Amino acid sequence: MTDLATIAEQLDRAATSRTATPQFGSDAGLDVPTAYRIQEAVVAHRLARGERPVGLKLGLTSRAKMAQMGVDEVIWGRLTDAMHIPDGGTISLADHIHPKAEPEVAFLVEGGAIAAVAPAIEVIDSRYIDFRFTLPEVIADNTSASGFVIGAWQPVPAGIDNLGVLLEVDGRTVQIGSTAAILGDPRRALAEAVRLAGAGGVELTDGSVLLAGAATAAVPLRPGAHVRVVVESLGTASLKAI
Ligand code: OOG
Secondary structure (H helix, E strand, O other): OOOHHHHHHHHHHHHHHOOOEOOOOHHHOOOHHHHHHHHHHHHHHHHHOOOOEEEEEEEOOOHHHHHHHOOOOOEEEEEEHHHEEOOOEEEOHHHOOOOEEEEEEEEEEEOOEEEEEEEEEEEEOOOEHHHOOOHHHHHHOHHHEEEEEEOOOEOOOOOOOOOEEEEEEOOEEEEEEEHHHOOOOOOHHHHHHHHHHHHOOOOOOOOEEEEOOOOOOOEEOOOOOEEEEEEOOOEEEEEEEO
């Protein structure tokens, strides 16, 4: 059984040195509750460097993502201010290991309810070699969280359970999906996040952002790629990889 702090340090070092780490394997004896404690310790390294918590993300909320990653349980991770990329902004590939983009819907949480919604892009960057991990391993790695772009916040429309979602790279559509892929209706994401994170003693305070999980599989970011997410009725969010 490897010590929690050692695993957390190894994952933090992989992120800061942009060098993927091997999986910990079954000898590490990781289970899900332990993995969330490691995640907390991994994020504590970021907070110690001055980052601020700004919200939570869900992962593997769609069949497409579960199938892509071979893991079939909803997971959650922590977002910090340093992960925020302005809409239309750039990300430097040199600051990442092997980043991928996925189309999402973001919620602004106030008073325990969804106050606004926005189209979003999540940048995931597994700290494990080849983006391969077990369920506890990806949880320990803060569910691959690396960056996020949020488009313009919108008032909550009457229905967001079946909006078309496109992921475009350089103007070409590379993934097509629907918000229905996100737990059947992305609004469920709030209840799931409250339940899952609450079990870990973490709350969505006023002003928190919640990323509801990808609607389609993720696509690798290549140098110069211009990525745009279009969510029907909500608008767009974009970034450029340099
Ligand atoms: C895990 C994180 C997946 C999502 O939205 O499904 C995720 C991964 O695929 O590396 O964030």
